[in-house]
Each structure stands twice: as structure tokens, then as C-alpha cells.
Amino acid sequence: RKEVEQDPGPFNVPEGATVAFNCTYSNSASQSFFWYRQDCRKEPKLLMSVYSSGNEDGRFTAQLNRASQYISLLIRDSKLSDSATYLCVVTQNQAGTALIFGKGTTLSVSS
Amino acid sequence: EAEVAQSPRYKITEKSQAVAFWCDPISGHATLYWYRQILGQGPELLVQFQDESVVDDSQLPKDRFSAERLKGVDSTLKIQPAELGDSAMYLCASSPPGMNTEAFFGQGTRLTVV
Numbered sequence: 001r002k003e004v005e006q007d008p009g010p011f012n013v014p015e016g017a018t019v020a021f022n023c024t025y026s027n028s029a030s031q032s033f034f035w036y037r038q039d040c041r042k043e044p045k046l047l048m049s050v051y052s053s054g055n056e057d058g059r060f061t062a063q064l065n066r067a068s069q070y071i072s073l074l075i076r077d078s079k080l081s082d083s084a085t086y087l088c089v090v091t092q093n094q095a096g097t098a099l100i101f102g103k104g105t106t107l108s109v110s111s
Numbered sequence: 112e113a114e115v116a117q118s119p120r121y122k123i124t125e126k127s128q129a130v131a132f133w134c135d136p137i138s139g140h141a142t143l144y145w146y147r148q149i150l151g152q153g154p155e156l157l158v159q160f161q162d163e164s165v166v167d168d169s170q171l172p173k174d175r176f177s178a179e180r181l182k183g184v185d186s187t188l189k190i191q192p193a194e195l196g197d198s199a200m201y202l203c204a205s206s207p208p209g210m211n212t213e214a215f216f217g218q219g220t221r222l223t224v225v
Contacts (some may be wrong), residue, residue, distance in 0.1 A: 004153075032212075034213060042218070043202060043216035043217060043218050043219055044154065044202075044216050045216070046213045046214075046215075049213065087153055087154075098144070098156055098159050098166070098167050099144070099156070099204075099214050100156065101146075101153035101154045101155070101156075102153050103151075103152055103153045104152075104153050
């Protein structure tokens with residue numbers, strides 16, 4: 001079983017749509033959780049951290065359910081510029097710092 | 112804005128040859144990572160350093176891959192001999208001190224083995 005699993009995608013949505021990505025992780029000892037965004041042939045960049053209390057940044061909302069080992073990302077009012085691959089990331093090793101990435105879910109927003 | 116520097120950006124090499132990648136993390140970042148990303152996949156951790164010490168190299172194919180960070184600053188990842196299946200993007204990232212911190216990535220080295 002892969003350590004971090006994401007919706008396979010791709011997601012193709014029109015501008016203005018709301019889209020949700022899901023992610024599950026296998027190691028209950030994972031301590032930190034992030035969503036990264038990666039544009040085609042570019043490096044991953046942090047989109048937002050994910051906290052147990054949930055957090056919101058403009059049109060983006062991230063949620064964490066530790067009991068279910070489940071993370072989500074909600075994007076409201078999708079823009080063309082949101083087209084990218086979204087990577088779910090958890091930390092897990094003895095030092096609690098190594099970032100383990102999911103396979104990524106590709107979003108394509110069309111006009 | 113401080114960045115993680117990597118070189119070269121692109122490398123084409125013949126199979127069985129040796130190849131090396133270099134990374135200079137953001138100043139003050141004690142943690143350095145090397146990841147490999149195959150097209151259509153997420154980044155896969157190869158090795159993690161804390162200062163000059165290896166914290167995790169469990170996924171590093173040690174028969175052909177080696178990594179070092181001798182003075183705890185910049186790092187080199189080497190492949191010898193390269194195989195066709197090593198074609199991928201090699202990403203270096205660094206994190207500031209402390210637990211649960213994000214990683215900042217360099218632009219990567221795209222390796223093609225022919």
C-alpha cells in the first residue's frame with residue numbers, strides 16, 4: 001500500500017466550478033501535512049499547510065481528519081490559472097521531517 | 112528571494128556513464144533532500160541530510176547512487192553507471208531548522224539517459 005494516495009484524476013472543470021481533491025495516508029505517526037502545487041515541468045511549490053482545525057486561504061480550503069487519516073483540498077470559483085498538478089504531502093520518518101509525496105492530481109480548468 | 116540552486120538544468124548522458132548533480136540550499140537550511148520525479152508521478156525521496164549527516168537513505172539505490180554533503184552546505188548526487196531507467200527529474204529541496212517545516216525546491220535537473 002502506497003504511503004500517500006490521491007484521487008487519480010485528471011479533473012477537467014469549467015471556470016467558476018468548485019472542485020475537491022482527496023488524499024489518504026497510511027502512517028498514523030505522520031505529523032505535518034501540506035498541499036503543494038506543481039506546474040508543468042516546474043518544481044513543486046507550497047500551496048498551503050494543513051491543520052487539524054482546517055485552514056482557508058482565499059478560494060482554497062484544506063481539511064485534515066487524523067482519525068480517518070484523510071486530507072482534502074477544496075478550490076472554489078476555479079480560475080484558468082489554477083490548472084496544475086496538486087500534490088498531497090505528509091511528513092514521516094523517525095525525525096518527523098521527510099516529506100512524502102502522493103502521485104498528484106491534475107486539474108485542468110477551461111473557459 | 113533566496114532560492115535553492117541546482118546545476119545543471121539539463122543533462123543527457125549515455126548509459127553506463129557517470130553523472131553528477133549539484134545543489135546549493137537556501138542559506139541556513141540544515142535539512143537537504145534529493146528527490147527523483149518520473150513523468151506523471153510524485154517526487155520520490157532518495158536521501159535526506161541533516162547538516163552533513165544522512166537521516167534517511169532507505170530509498171536510495173546504493174549500488175549505483177551516492178550522495179554527499181561534506182560540509183553541511185551544498186550537496187552532490189552521483190549516479191554510476193547510469194541506466195536508461197534513471198531518466199527523470201532530480202529535485203533538490205531544503206528546509207529551515209525545526210520540525211514540521213515546508214521544503215523549498217530548486218528548479219531540478221532533467222536527466223535523459225540514452
